[in-house]
Amino acid sequence: MSVIQLDENNLWTTFPNSKGMVLAHGERLTMYYIEYEPNMTFPEHSHPQEQVGYCIKGEGEFGIGDKVYKIMPGCGYHIPSNVVHYEKNSGNTPLICVDIFSPVREDLFGTYFDKKYFKDSK
Numbered sequence: 632m633s634v635i636q637l638d639e640n641n642l643w644t645t646f647p648n649s650k651g652m653v654l655a656h657g658e659r660l661t662m663y664y665i666e667y668e669p670n671m672t673f674p675e676h677s678h679p680q681e682q683v684g685y686c687i688k689g690e691g692e693f694g695i696g697d698k699v700y701k702i703m704p705g706c707g708y709h710i711p712s713n714v715v716h717y718e719k720n721s722g723n724t725p726l727i728c729v730d731i732f733s734p735v736r737e738d739l740f741g742t743y744f745d746k747k748y749f750k751d752s753k
Contacts, residue, residue: 633656634655648668649673653739654729663731664729665730683730684731686726688724690702
């Protein structure tokens with residue numbers, strides 16, 4: 632068991648204009664806190680992990696497969712394994728979410744983000 636406190640000083644850049652940190656991980660899942668700066672788009676990408684998440688603050692849109700969803704505080708979302716998706720902060724404040732990935736996202740444990748998951752930016 633482990634407990635990790637969110638620390639704004641320990642957030643690392645996952646992509647230009649976004650930052651985050653692992654909040655918890657287990658044998659089969661990873662919980663990740665992420666902030667998207669205003670008016671930025673996290674490019675289309677996919678990964679083998681299934682992803683569920685919850686929007687804490689801000690608003691934006693998530694493109695998941697061939698659908699686009701409006702995201703705002705209180706929204707939960709699901710992204711199946713290997714489905715192409717993107718996240719866009721369409722507001723003037725940070726968009727803050729907590730994501731859970733299964734199986735574990737080891738590439739989120741350090742100070743790098745595995746670029747192999749990305750496609751060309753929109």
